[in-house]
Amino acid sequence: MLIVLLLCTNVWAGGVLEQRVAAGKRLTLDRKMGNCLACHAIDNGPFSGNTAPPLFSMKSRFPDKKKLVAQISNPLANNRDTIMPPFGLHGILTEDQIHKIVEYLYTL
C-alpha cells in the first residue's frame, strides 16, 4: 500500500514538474512574458539577442535556486545599471511564473 502510494506521488510529482518545465519554457520564450531570448542566447533558439550572456549549464552554475530567482526577480540588486528588466519587482511576471522559468532553466 505504502509503495503504491509512494509510486503514485512520484509519478504525480514527475508529471507536475514536467508540466512546470513546459510552462516555464513557454514563459521564457513568449515575447509578451519573459522574452528572455531578446537578450540571451538559449538552447540555440532562433533570433536571439546578444546583449546578455548565454544561459547554459544553469543548474551547475546556479546551484542555489534562490539566487537564480533573485536574479530574475530583481537584477538591479546585483547591478544597479543592468538593462535586464526587474521581472518580479515591476510585476512583469508573477512569483509562480518566475519559479516555472527557473524549473525550465535548470534543464539547460
Place this chain on the structure above:
Amino acid sequence: MCLRIFSVIFICCFLSCAVWADPASDQTAFKNYFYKKFPEIPVGDFINGVYAIDQTRRQQWLEIEEFPPYDIAIDEGEILFNETVFSDGSSYSDCFVDGKRSKKNYPYFDVNRNTVVTLELAINDCRVSHGEQPLKYKTGDIAKISAYLALHSRGEIIEVEVSGEAAINAYEQGKKYYYSKRGQLNFACVDCHVASSGMRIRAEILSPSLGHVSNFPVYRFKWGSIGTLHRRFSGCNSQVRAKPLAGQSEQYKNLEYFLSYMSNGLKFNGPSTRR
C-alpha cells in the same frame, strides 16, 4: 564669517551647475564614445542608423532606396506645402520665408516663447496663426510636408545652437529624459542606443544615437507609412511599456533638441526608409 561660508557655498553651487551644464563637452564625450566603439564606421555614415553597421541590411536598404516608398509622400507634401490656401488667403510660403524652410534651422530655442521650436511645430504654428486647425503630429500630412522640406534640406549640416540659460535648461531636460529609466521594462534610451548599440535585441540591431535625427521623417515598413521623429520616440516608449507622450510635448521637443545637438556636424539625409 557667515558671509564667507555663504559665498563659498554660492561659488560651489555655481561651479557645479557650470560643470553639469556643459553641452559642448557632453557632445565631445558622446561622439568619442561612438567613434571608439565603431572605429570602422566613417563619421559621416552614422546618419544611416543600423545600415552603417550591418552590410547585408545596408544592401537591401540601398536597393529599396532606388525606388523609395516615401516618394509618394514627398509628392503629396509638395502639393500640400505649395498649393494649400488658408482661409485668410495666405499660404505656407508666407510663414516659411528665406531659410525658414530648411531643416538646418530646426530645432531652435525660441527665447520669447521659452520653448524649443521644431520643424513640425513651425508648420502647425503657421496654420494656427492663419486661422487653420493644427495637423496631427506623428503621421499624415505633417509628415508629408516634413518629407518634402527634408528632401530639399539633404546635405545641410546639423548645427543646433544651445546658449543662454533657458536654452541650456531645455537641453538639460532633454538629456535627463534620455538618461532616465522608464516603463515596466525599466529602460532608458541610453541603455539601448549607447550601451547596447551595435548589439541585437532579438533580430533587431540597435543603432547608435549619434545621427538619430538626420534621416527623419522615415517611411517604415512596420508602419506602412511615413512618420515623424516623435512617432519613433513613442514607439520606443511603448516597446518598454512606458506611456508614449504626445507629439511636440515639451519632453519630446527637449529630447529632440538634445539629440540634435549631439549630432551637430553631421548631414541631414531625410526622408529615409527603415524596417
